[in-house]
Amino acid sequence: MSTLNRPRAFRLPSGDAAPEAAAPGVQTAPPPPEVRIVEEPFEIVEAADGTAVPVARKRRAPWAAILFSALGGLVGIAIGLSLERMIADLFQAAPWLGGVALALLALAAVAFLAIVGRELVGLRRERKIETLREAAIAAIASRDHTAAQGVVRDLSAFYADRAPLAAGRQRLDALGDAILDVDDRIGLAEHELLASLDTQATNAVATAAKQVSAVTALSPRAIVDVAFVVYSAVRLLRRIAAIYGGRPGFLGFLRLARAAFAHLTITGGMAVGESVIQQVLGLGIAARVSAKLGEGVLNGLMTARFGLAAIAVCRPLPYVREEQPRLSDVAGELLRPAQEEAKAERQAERL
Known part of the structure:
Protein backbone atom coordinates (compact mmCIF):
# COMPACT_ATOMS: atom_id res chain seq x y z
CA MET A 1 0.00 0.00 0.00
CA SER A 2 1.42 3.40 -0.95
CA THR A 3 1.93 6.21 1.51
CA LEU A 4 -0.78 8.40 -0.11
CA ASN A 5 -3.50 5.77 0.23
CA ARG A 6 -2.55 4.67 3.73
CA PRO A 7 -5.32 5.41 6.28
CA ARG A 8 -4.47 8.25 8.66
CA ALA A 9 -6.08 9.50 11.87
CA PHE A 10 -6.69 13.17 12.66
CA ARG A 11 -7.55 14.80 15.95
CA LEU A 12 -9.56 18.03 15.70
CA PRO A 13 -8.40 20.67 18.19
CA SER A 14 -10.92 21.92 20.73
CA GLY A 15 -12.05 25.54 20.48
CA ASP A 16 -11.71 26.19 24.21
CA ALA A 17 -8.61 24.28 25.25
CA ALA A 18 -5.12 24.54 23.86
CA PRO A 19 -4.15 21.85 21.41
CA GLU A 20 -2.64 18.79 23.04
CA ALA A 21 0.52 17.13 21.90
CA ALA A 22 -0.12 14.65 19.17
CA ALA A 23 0.35 11.00 19.98
CA PRO A 24 3.02 9.14 18.11
CA GLY A 25 1.83 8.23 14.64
CA VAL A 26 -1.22 10.54 14.81
CA GLN A 27 -1.24 13.72 12.76
CA THR A 28 -3.08 16.80 13.97
CA ALA A 29 -4.57 19.15 11.39
CA PRO A 30 -6.98 22.04 11.70
CA PRO A 31 -10.32 21.71 9.97
CA PRO A 32 -10.64 23.29 6.55
CA PRO A 33 -11.66 26.98 6.66
CA GLU A 34 -15.03 26.34 5.02
CA VAL A 35 -16.05 23.73 7.60
CA ARG A 36 -17.96 24.81 10.72
CA ILE A 37 -18.24 22.40 13.62
CA VAL A 38 -21.62 22.76 15.28
CA GLU A 39 -23.44 20.80 17.91
CA GLU A 40 -27.13 21.55 17.26
CA PRO A 41 -29.09 20.46 14.17
CA PHE A 42 -30.51 23.96 13.56
CA GLU A 43 -27.00 25.41 13.59
CA ILE A 44 -26.11 23.05 10.76
CA VAL A 45 -28.92 24.45 8.60
CA GLU A 46 -27.97 28.02 9.45
CA ALA A 47 -24.35 27.32 8.59
CA ALA A 48 -25.43 25.92 5.23
CA ASP A 49 -27.40 28.96 4.01
CA GLY A 50 -26.20 31.72 6.30
CA THR A 51 -29.72 32.69 7.33
CA ALA A 52 -31.97 31.90 10.21
CA VAL A 53 -34.28 28.96 9.89
CA PRO A 54 -37.79 30.24 9.11
CA VAL A 55 -40.61 28.80 11.13
CA ALA A 56 -43.40 27.59 8.90
CA ARG A 57 -46.71 29.27 9.58
CA LYS A 58 -49.69 27.09 10.23
CA ARG A 59 -51.90 27.11 7.19
CA ARG A 60 -55.58 27.30 7.89
CA ALA A 61 -58.24 25.91 5.65
CA PRO A 62 -59.70 28.69 3.45
CA TRP A 63 -63.25 28.05 4.58
CA ALA A 64 -64.46 31.52 3.60
CA ALA A 65 -63.11 31.15 0.07
CA ILE A 66 -64.63 27.67 -0.19
CA LEU A 67 -67.99 29.00 1.03
CA PHE A 68 -68.16 31.87 -1.45
CA SER A 69 -66.92 29.67 -4.29
CA ALA A 70 -69.58 27.06 -3.58
CA LEU A 71 -72.33 29.68 -3.29
CA GLY A 72 -71.17 31.34 -6.50
CA GLY A 73 -71.22 28.00 -8.29
CA LEU A 74 -74.75 27.27 -7.07
CA VAL A 75 -75.99 30.70 -8.16
CA GLY A 76 -74.38 30.26 -11.57
CA ILE A 77 -75.98 26.85 -12.04
CA ALA A 78 -79.38 28.22 -10.98
CA ILE A 79 -79.14 31.13 -13.42
CA GLY A 80 -78.05 28.83 -16.23
CA LEU A 81 -80.92 26.40 -15.63
CA SER A 82 -83.43 29.25 -15.44
CA LEU A 83 -82.24 30.71 -18.75
CA GLU A 84 -82.25 27.28 -20.40
CA ARG A 85 -85.81 26.59 -19.28
CA MET A 86 -86.99 30.03 -20.31
CA ILE A 87 -85.52 29.73 -23.81
CA ALA A 88 -86.94 26.20 -24.18
CA ASP A 89 -90.40 27.43 -23.14
CA LEU A 90 -90.17 30.31 -25.59
CA PHE A 91 -89.24 27.95 -28.41
CA GLN A 92 -92.29 25.82 -27.57
CA ALA A 93 -94.59 28.84 -27.43
CA ALA A 94 -93.24 30.58 -30.51
CA PRO A 95 -90.04 29.69 -32.35
CA TRP A 96 -89.28 33.32 -33.21
CA LEU A 97 -89.47 34.30 -29.52
CA GLY A 98 -86.97 31.57 -28.69
CA GLY A 99 -84.67 32.85 -31.43
CA VAL A 100 -84.88 36.40 -30.09
CA ALA A 101 -84.16 35.18 -26.55
CA LEU A 102 -81.19 33.14 -27.78
CA ALA A 103 -79.80 36.15 -29.66
CA LEU A 104 -80.19 38.35 -26.58
CA LEU A 105 -78.40 35.72 -24.50
CA ALA A 106 -75.51 35.64 -26.98
CA LEU A 107 -75.34 39.45 -26.94
CA ALA A 108 -75.28 39.42 -23.13
CA ALA A 109 -72.47 36.84 -23.18
CA VAL A 110 -70.41 39.00 -25.56
CA ALA A 111 -70.95 42.07 -23.35
CA PHE A 112 -69.97 40.06 -20.26
CA LEU A 113 -66.77 38.89 -21.91
CA ALA A 114 -65.99 42.47 -22.95
CA ILE A 115 -66.46 43.69 -19.38
CA VAL A 116 -64.25 40.90 -18.02
CA GLY A 117 -61.59 41.73 -20.62
CA ARG A 118 -61.68 45.41 -19.69
CA GLU A 119 -61.33 44.57 -16.02
CA LEU A 120 -58.35 42.32 -16.72
CA VAL A 121 -56.66 44.99 -18.86
CA GLY A 122 -57.21 47.60 -16.15
CA LEU A 123 -55.82 45.34 -13.44
CA ARG A 124 -52.84 44.50 -15.62
CA ARG A 125 -52.02 48.20 -16.19
CA GLU A 126 -52.37 48.97 -12.49
CA ARG A 127 -50.06 46.10 -11.66
CA LYS A 128 -47.57 47.40 -14.23
CA ILE A 129 -47.58 50.83 -12.57
CA GLU A 130 -47.03 49.27 -9.16
CA THR A 131 -44.21 47.12 -10.51
CA LEU A 132 -42.49 50.16 -12.03
CA ARG A 133 -42.73 52.08 -8.77
CA GLU A 134 -41.43 49.18 -6.69
CA ALA A 135 -38.58 48.55 -9.14
CA ALA A 136 -37.58 52.22 -9.04
CA ILE A 137 -37.57 52.26 -5.23
CA ALA A 138 -35.49 49.07 -5.14
CA ALA A 139 -33.02 50.43 -7.72
CA ILE A 140 -32.54 53.64 -5.76
CA ALA A 141 -32.09 51.77 -2.50
CA SER A 142 -29.56 49.30 -3.92
CA ARG A 143 -27.84 51.78 -6.29
CA ASP A 144 -28.34 49.32 -9.14
CA HIS A 145 -27.58 51.07 -12.44
CA THR A 146 -28.80 48.16 -14.57
CA ALA A 147 -32.12 48.09 -12.74
CA ALA A 148 -32.46 51.86 -13.14
CA GLN A 149 -31.92 51.55 -16.89
CA GLY A 150 -34.59 48.86 -17.00
CA VAL A 151 -37.03 51.07 -15.11
CA VAL A 152 -36.49 53.97 -17.50
CA ARG A 153 -36.85 51.68 -20.50
CA ASP A 154 -40.06 50.13 -19.18
CA LEU A 155 -41.52 53.53 -18.29
CA SER A 156 -40.78 54.85 -21.78
CA ALA A 157 -42.45 51.79 -23.31
CA PHE A 158 -45.45 52.21 -20.99
CA TYR A 159 -46.06 55.72 -22.37
CA ALA A 160 -45.33 54.80 -25.97
CA ASP A 161 -48.89 55.70 -26.99
CA ARG A 162 -48.69 59.24 -25.55
CA ALA A 163 -47.85 61.58 -28.43
CA PRO A 164 -47.10 64.63 -26.20
CA LEU A 165 -44.38 62.60 -24.44
CA ALA A 166 -42.63 61.55 -27.66
CA ALA A 167 -39.93 64.23 -27.36
CA GLY A 168 -39.17 63.20 -23.79
CA ARG A 169 -38.88 59.54 -24.80
CA GLN A 170 -36.46 60.47 -27.56
CA ARG A 171 -34.25 62.40 -25.16
CA LEU A 172 -34.23 59.45 -22.78
CA ASP A 173 -33.38 57.05 -25.59
CA ALA A 174 -30.51 59.33 -26.62
CA LEU A 175 -28.93 58.88 -23.20
CA GLY A 176 -28.62 55.15 -23.78
CA ASP A 177 -25.78 53.73 -21.70
CA ALA A 178 -24.47 57.11 -20.58
CA ILE A 179 -22.80 57.04 -17.18
CA LEU A 180 -25.33 58.55 -14.80
CA ASP A 181 -26.12 58.17 -11.15
CA VAL A 182 -29.20 56.10 -10.33
CA ASP A 183 -31.05 59.09 -8.86
CA ASP A 184 -30.11 61.26 -11.85
CA ARG A 185 -31.27 58.70 -14.40
CA ILE A 186 -34.61 58.08 -12.73
CA GLY A 187 -34.94 61.81 -12.01
CA LEU A 188 -34.48 62.60 -15.71
CA ALA A 189 -37.16 60.07 -16.62
CA GLU A 190 -39.40 61.60 -13.99
CA HIS A 191 -38.85 65.09 -15.42
CA GLU A 192 -39.26 64.14 -19.07
CA LEU A 193 -42.28 61.86 -18.75
CA TYR A 319 -40.67 61.53 -6.21
CA VAL A 320 -36.94 61.80 -6.86
CA ARG A 321 -36.15 65.18 -8.39
CA GLU A 322 -39.62 66.67 -8.80
CA GLU A 323 -41.20 68.40 -5.83
CA GLN A 324 -44.02 66.49 -4.21
Whole structure:
Protein backbone atom coordinates (compact mmCIF):
# COMPACT_ATOMS: atom_id res chain seq x y z
CA MET A 1 0.00 0.00 0.00
CA SER A 2 1.42 3.40 -0.95
CA THR A 3 1.93 6.21 1.51
CA LEU A 4 -0.78 8.40 -0.11
CA ASN A 5 -3.50 5.77 0.23
CA ARG A 6 -2.55 4.67 3.73
CA PRO A 7 -5.32 5.41 6.28
CA ARG A 8 -4.47 8.25 8.66
CA ALA A 9 -6.08 9.50 11.87
CA PHE A 10 -6.69 13.17 12.66
CA ARG A 11 -7.55 14.80 15.95
CA LEU A 12 -9.56 18.03 15.70
CA PRO A 13 -8.40 20.67 18.19
CA SER A 14 -10.92 21.92 20.73
CA GLY A 15 -12.05 25.54 20.48
CA ASP A 16 -11.71 26.19 24.21
CA ALA A 17 -8.61 24.28 25.25
CA ALA A 18 -5.12 24.54 23.86
CA PRO A 19 -4.15 21.85 21.41
CA GLU A 20 -2.64 18.79 23.04
CA ALA A 21 0.52 17.13 21.90
CA ALA A 22 -0.12 14.65 19.17
CA ALA A 23 0.35 11.00 19.98
CA PRO A 24 3.02 9.14 18.11
CA GLY A 25 1.83 8.23 14.64
CA VAL A 26 -1.22 10.54 14.81
CA GLN A 27 -1.24 13.72 12.76
CA THR A 28 -3.08 16.80 13.97
CA ALA A 29 -4.57 19.15 11.39
CA PRO A 30 -6.98 22.04 11.70
CA PRO A 31 -10.32 21.71 9.97
CA PRO A 32 -10.64 23.29 6.55
CA PRO A 33 -11.66 26.98 6.66
CA GLU A 34 -15.03 26.34 5.02
CA VAL A 35 -16.05 23.73 7.60
CA ARG A 36 -17.96 24.81 10.72
CA ILE A 37 -18.24 22.40 13.62
CA VAL A 38 -21.62 22.76 15.28
CA GLU A 39 -23.44 20.80 17.91
CA GLU A 40 -27.13 21.55 17.26
CA PRO A 41 -29.09 20.46 14.17
CA PHE A 42 -30.51 23.96 13.56
CA GLU A 43 -27.00 25.41 13.59
CA ILE A 44 -26.11 23.05 10.76
CA VAL A 45 -28.92 24.45 8.60
CA GLU A 46 -27.97 28.02 9.45
CA ALA A 47 -24.35 27.32 8.59
CA ALA A 48 -25.43 25.92 5.23
CA ASP A 49 -27.40 28.96 4.01
CA GLY A 50 -26.20 31.72 6.30
CA THR A 51 -29.72 32.69 7.33
CA ALA A 52 -31.97 31.90 10.21
CA VAL A 53 -34.28 28.96 9.89
CA PRO A 54 -37.79 30.24 9.11
CA VAL A 55 -40.61 28.80 11.13
CA ALA A 56 -43.40 27.59 8.90
CA ARG A 57 -46.71 29.27 9.58
CA LYS A 58 -49.69 27.09 10.23
CA ARG A 59 -51.90 27.11 7.19
CA ARG A 60 -55.58 27.30 7.89
CA ALA A 61 -58.24 25.91 5.65
CA PRO A 62 -59.70 28.69 3.45
CA TRP A 63 -63.25 28.05 4.58
CA ALA A 64 -64.46 31.52 3.60
CA ALA A 65 -63.11 31.15 0.07
CA ILE A 66 -64.63 27.67 -0.19
CA LEU A 67 -67.99 29.00 1.03
CA PHE A 68 -68.16 31.87 -1.45
CA SER A 69 -66.92 29.67 -4.29
CA ALA A 70 -69.58 27.06 -3.58
CA LEU A 71 -72.33 29.68 -3.29
CA GLY A 72 -71.17 31.34 -6.50
CA GLY A 73 -71.22 28.00 -8.29
CA LEU A 74 -74.75 27.27 -7.07
CA VAL A 75 -75.99 30.70 -8.16
CA GLY A 76 -74.38 30.26 -11.57
CA ILE A 77 -75.98 26.85 -12.04
CA ALA A 78 -79.38 28.22 -10.98
CA ILE A 79 -79.14 31.13 -13.42
CA GLY A 80 -78.05 28.83 -16.23
CA LEU A 81 -80.92 26.40 -15.63
CA SER A 82 -83.43 29.25 -15.44
CA LEU A 83 -82.24 30.71 -18.75
CA GLU A 84 -82.25 27.28 -20.40
CA ARG A 85 -85.81 26.59 -19.28
CA MET A 86 -86.99 30.03 -20.31
CA ILE A 87 -85.52 29.73 -23.81
CA ALA A 88 -86.94 26.20 -24.18
CA ASP A 89 -90.40 27.43 -23.14
CA LEU A 90 -90.17 30.31 -25.59
CA PHE A 91 -89.24 27.95 -28.41
CA GLN A 92 -92.29 25.82 -27.57
CA ALA A 93 -94.59 28.84 -27.43
CA ALA A 94 -93.24 30.58 -30.51
CA PRO A 95 -90.04 29.69 -32.35
CA TRP A 96 -89.28 33.32 -33.21
CA LEU A 97 -89.47 34.30 -29.52
CA GLY A 98 -86.97 31.57 -28.69
CA GLY A 99 -84.67 32.85 -31.43
CA VAL A 100 -84.88 36.40 -30.09
CA ALA A 101 -84.16 35.18 -26.55
CA LEU A 102 -81.19 33.14 -27.78
CA ALA A 103 -79.80 36.15 -29.66
CA LEU A 104 -80.19 38.35 -26.58
CA LEU A 105 -78.40 35.72 -24.50
CA ALA A 106 -75.51 35.64 -26.98
CA LEU A 107 -75.34 39.45 -26.94
CA ALA A 108 -75.28 39.42 -23.13
CA ALA A 109 -72.47 36.84 -23.18
CA VAL A 110 -70.41 39.00 -25.56
CA ALA A 111 -70.95 42.07 -23.35
CA PHE A 112 -69.97 40.06 -20.26
CA LEU A 113 -66.77 38.89 -21.91
CA ALA A 114 -65.99 42.47 -22.95
CA ILE A 115 -66.46 43.69 -19.38
CA VAL A 116 -64.25 40.90 -18.02
CA GLY A 117 -61.59 41.73 -20.62
CA ARG A 118 -61.68 45.41 -19.69
CA GLU A 119 -61.33 44.57 -16.02
CA LEU A 120 -58.35 42.32 -16.72
CA VAL A 121 -56.66 44.99 -18.86
CA GLY A 122 -57.21 47.60 -16.15
CA LEU A 123 -55.82 45.34 -13.44
CA ARG A 124 -52.84 44.50 -15.62
CA ARG A 125 -52.02 48.20 -16.19
CA GLU A 126 -52.37 48.97 -12.49
CA ARG A 127 -50.06 46.10 -11.66
CA LYS A 128 -47.57 47.40 -14.23
CA ILE A 129 -47.58 50.83 -12.57
CA GLU A 130 -47.03 49.27 -9.16
CA THR A 131 -44.21 47.12 -10.51
CA LEU A 132 -42.49 50.16 -12.03
CA ARG A 133 -42.73 52.08 -8.77
CA GLU A 134 -41.43 49.18 -6.69
CA ALA A 135 -38.58 48.55 -9.14
CA ALA A 136 -37.58 52.22 -9.04
CA ILE A 137 -37.57 52.26 -5.23
CA ALA A 138 -35.49 49.07 -5.14
CA ALA A 139 -33.02 50.43 -7.72
CA ILE A 140 -32.54 53.64 -5.76
CA ALA A 141 -32.09 51.77 -2.50
CA SER A 142 -29.56 49.30 -3.92
CA ARG A 143 -27.84 51.78 -6.29
CA ASP A 144 -28.34 49.32 -9.14
CA HIS A 145 -27.58 51.07 -12.44
CA THR A 146 -28.80 48.16 -14.57
CA ALA A 147 -32.12 48.09 -12.74
CA ALA A 148 -32.46 51.86 -13.14
CA GLN A 149 -31.92 51.55 -16.89
CA GLY A 150 -34.59 48.86 -17.00
CA VAL A 151 -37.03 51.07 -15.11
CA VAL A 152 -36.49 53.97 -17.50
CA ARG A 153 -36.85 51.68 -20.50
CA ASP A 154 -40.06 50.13 -19.18
CA LEU A 155 -41.52 53.53 -18.29
CA SER A 156 -40.78 54.85 -21.78
CA ALA A 157 -42.45 51.79 -23.31
CA PHE A 158 -45.45 52.21 -20.99
CA TYR A 159 -46.06 55.72 -22.37
CA ALA A 160 -45.33 54.80 -25.97
CA ASP A 161 -48.89 55.70 -26.99
CA ARG A 162 -48.69 59.24 -25.55
CA ALA A 163 -47.85 61.58 -28.43
CA PRO A 164 -47.10 64.63 -26.20
CA LEU A 165 -44.38 62.60 -24.44
CA ALA A 166 -42.63 61.55 -27.66
CA ALA A 167 -39.93 64.23 -27.36
CA GLY A 168 -39.17 63.20 -23.79
CA ARG A 169 -38.88 59.54 -24.80
CA GLN A 170 -36.46 60.47 -27.56
CA ARG A 171 -34.25 62.40 -25.16
CA LEU A 172 -34.23 59.45 -22.78
CA ASP A 173 -33.38 57.05 -25.59
CA ALA A 174 -30.51 59.33 -26.62
CA LEU A 175 -28.93 58.88 -23.20
CA GLY A 176 -28.62 55.15 -23.78
CA ASP A 177 -25.78 53.73 -21.70
CA ALA A 178 -24.47 57.11 -20.58
CA ILE A 179 -22.80 57.04 -17.18
CA LEU A 180 -25.33 58.55 -14.80
CA ASP A 181 -26.12 58.17 -11.15
CA VAL A 182 -29.20 56.10 -10.33
CA ASP A 183 -31.05 59.09 -8.86
CA ASP A 184 -30.11 61.26 -11.85
CA ARG A 185 -31.27 58.70 -14.40
CA ILE A 186 -34.61 58.08 -12.73
CA GLY A 187 -34.94 61.81 -12.01
CA LEU A 188 -34.48 62.60 -15.71
CA ALA A 189 -37.16 60.07 -16.62
CA GLU A 190 -39.40 61.60 -13.99
CA HIS A 191 -38.85 65.09 -15.42
CA GLU A 192 -39.26 64.14 -19.07
CA LEU A 193 -42.28 61.86 -18.75
CA LEU A 194 -44.08 62.67 -15.50
CA ALA A 195 -43.65 66.42 -14.96
CA SER A 196 -46.51 67.36 -17.29
CA LEU A 197 -48.67 64.56 -15.89
CA ASP A 198 -47.99 65.79 -12.36
CA THR A 199 -49.24 69.23 -13.35
CA GLN A 200 -52.44 67.77 -14.79
CA ALA A 201 -53.03 65.65 -11.68
CA THR A 202 -52.38 68.58 -9.34
CA ASN A 203 -54.79 70.79 -11.29
CA ALA A 204 -57.41 68.03 -11.17
CA VAL A 205 -57.07 67.79 -7.37
CA ALA A 206 -57.29 71.57 -6.95
CA THR A 207 -60.38 71.76 -9.18
CA ALA A 208 -62.14 68.94 -7.33
CA ALA A 209 -61.34 70.51 -3.96
CA LYS A 210 -62.76 73.87 -5.04
CA GLN A 211 -65.93 72.25 -6.39
CA VAL A 212 -66.50 70.27 -3.20
CA SER A 213 -65.87 73.33 -1.06
CA ALA A 214 -68.31 75.49 -3.06
CA VAL A 215 -71.10 72.89 -3.23
CA THR A 216 -70.93 71.89 0.43
CA ALA A 217 -70.81 75.53 1.52
CA LEU A 218 -74.00 76.34 -0.45
CA SER A 219 -75.99 73.10 -0.18
CA PRO A 220 -78.90 73.20 2.28
CA ARG A 221 -78.78 69.54 3.41
CA ALA A 222 -76.06 67.30 4.76
CA ILE A 223 -77.08 64.35 2.57
CA VAL A 224 -76.28 66.45 -0.49
CA ASP A 225 -72.84 67.20 0.94
CA VAL A 226 -72.09 63.54 1.59
CA ALA A 227 -73.31 62.43 -1.84
CA PHE A 228 -71.31 65.09 -3.68
CA VAL A 229 -68.13 64.42 -1.68
CA VAL A 230 -68.33 60.70 -2.48
CA TYR A 231 -69.08 61.38 -6.13
CA SER A 232 -66.19 63.85 -6.39
CA ALA A 233 -63.77 61.40 -4.74
CA VAL A 234 -64.75 58.62 -7.17
CA ARG A 235 -64.43 60.90 -10.18
CA LEU A 236 -61.12 62.34 -8.95
CA LEU A 237 -59.59 58.91 -8.42
CA ARG A 238 -60.59 57.79 -11.91
CA ARG A 239 -59.29 61.03 -13.40
CA ILE A 240 -55.88 60.76 -11.72
CA ALA A 241 -55.56 57.08 -12.69
CA ALA A 242 -56.32 57.97 -16.31
CA ILE A 243 -53.73 60.78 -16.26
CA TYR A 244 -50.96 58.41 -15.21
CA GLY A 245 -51.97 55.67 -17.64
CA GLY A 246 -54.29 53.51 -15.58
CA ARG A 247 -57.61 52.30 -16.94
CA PRO A 248 -59.40 51.01 -13.87
CA GLY A 249 -62.67 49.15 -14.18
CA PHE A 250 -64.84 48.37 -11.20
CA LEU A 251 -62.42 45.95 -9.56
CA GLY A 252 -59.45 48.13 -10.43
CA PHE A 253 -61.18 51.16 -8.92
CA LEU A 254 -61.84 49.27 -5.69
CA ARG A 255 -58.20 48.23 -5.59
CA LEU A 256 -57.00 51.82 -6.12
CA ALA A 257 -59.44 53.18 -3.54
CA ARG A 258 -58.20 50.70 -0.96
CA ALA A 259 -54.59 51.64 -1.73
CA ALA A 260 -55.40 55.37 -1.48
CA PHE A 261 -57.10 54.97 1.91
CA ALA A 262 -54.22 52.79 3.09
CA HIS A 263 -51.81 55.54 2.05
CA LEU A 264 -53.88 58.06 3.99
CA THR A 265 -53.74 55.82 7.03
CA ILE A 266 -49.97 55.48 6.80
CA THR A 267 -49.40 59.22 6.31
CA GLY A 268 -51.65 60.26 9.16
CA GLY A 269 -55.14 59.93 7.78
CA MET A 270 -57.71 62.60 7.09
CA ALA A 271 -58.06 64.73 10.16
CA VAL A 272 -61.58 65.35 11.31
CA GLY A 273 -62.76 68.63 12.73
CA GLU A 274 -61.16 72.03 12.46
CA SER A 275 -57.63 70.65 12.95
CA VAL A 276 -57.32 70.41 9.16
CA ILE A 277 -58.11 74.10 8.81
CA GLN A 278 -55.77 74.93 11.67
CA GLN A 279 -52.86 73.45 9.72
CA VAL A 280 -53.04 76.37 7.31
CA LEU A 281 -55.27 79.01 8.87
CA GLY A 282 -54.08 78.81 12.44
CA LEU A 283 -55.93 78.48 15.71
CA GLY A 284 -57.37 81.97 15.88
CA ILE A 285 -58.66 82.31 12.32
CA ALA A 286 -60.22 78.83 12.29
CA ALA A 287 -62.46 79.78 15.21
CA ARG A 288 -63.69 82.95 13.46
CA VAL A 289 -65.02 81.53 10.19
CA SER A 290 -68.71 80.77 9.89
CA ALA A 291 -69.89 77.21 10.39
CA LYS A 292 -71.07 76.67 6.81
CA LEU A 293 -67.99 78.22 5.24
CA GLY A 294 -65.76 76.23 7.58
CA GLU A 295 -67.60 73.04 6.62
CA GLY A 296 -67.01 73.76 2.95
CA VAL A 297 -63.32 74.45 3.52
CA LEU A 298 -63.00 71.28 5.60
CA ASN A 299 -64.61 69.09 2.92
CA GLY A 300 -62.44 70.70 0.26
CA LEU A 301 -59.28 70.06 2.26
CA MET A 302 -60.21 66.44 2.86
CA THR A 303 -60.87 66.02 -0.86
CA ALA A 304 -57.47 67.56 -1.57
CA ARG A 305 -55.80 65.13 0.85
CA PHE A 306 -57.52 62.21 -0.81
CA GLY A 307 -56.35 63.50 -4.20
CA LEU A 308 -52.75 63.68 -3.01
CA ALA A 309 -53.01 60.10 -1.77
CA ALA A 310 -54.46 59.08 -5.15
CA ILE A 311 -51.49 60.69 -6.92
CA ALA A 312 -49.11 58.75 -4.67
CA VAL A 313 -50.70 55.38 -5.52
CA CYS A 314 -51.27 56.07 -9.24
CA ARG A 315 -47.85 57.58 -10.03
CA PRO A 316 -45.49 55.03 -11.63
CA LEU A 317 -42.36 56.53 -10.02
CA PRO A 318 -41.57 57.88 -6.56
CA TYR A 319 -40.67 61.53 -6.21
CA VAL A 320 -36.94 61.80 -6.86
CA ARG A 321 -36.15 65.18 -8.39
CA GLU A 322 -39.62 66.67 -8.80
CA GLU A 323 -41.20 68.40 -5.83
CA GLN A 324 -44.02 66.49 -4.21
CA PRO A 325 -47.24 68.55 -4.06
CA ARG A 326 -48.37 69.66 -0.64
CA LEU A 327 -51.80 70.41 0.74
CA SER A 328 -51.26 74.16 0.42
CA ASP A 329 -50.38 73.74 -3.27
CA VAL A 330 -53.74 72.20 -4.20
CA ALA A 331 -56.01 73.82 -1.60
CA GLY A 332 -54.50 77.26 -1.13
CA GLU A 333 -57.36 79.03 -2.91
CA LEU A 334 -59.89 77.44 -0.55
CA LEU A 335 -58.51 79.43 2.34
CA ARG A 336 -58.94 82.90 0.82
CA PRO A 337 -62.67 83.25 1.61
CA ALA A 338 -62.10 82.05 5.16
CA GLN A 339 -59.17 84.41 5.61
CA GLU A 340 -61.16 87.34 4.25
CA GLU A 341 -64.10 86.57 6.55
CA ALA A 342 -61.82 86.25 9.56
CA LYS A 343 -60.14 89.53 8.65
CA ALA A 344 -63.49 91.29 8.38
CA GLU A 345 -64.56 89.95 11.78
CA ARG A 346 -61.32 91.17 13.36
CA GLN A 347 -61.85 94.62 11.90
CA ALA A 348 -65.44 94.66 13.16
CA GLU A 349 -64.29 93.73 16.65
CA ARG A 350 -61.76 96.56 16.65
CA LEU A 351 -64.47 99.05 15.67
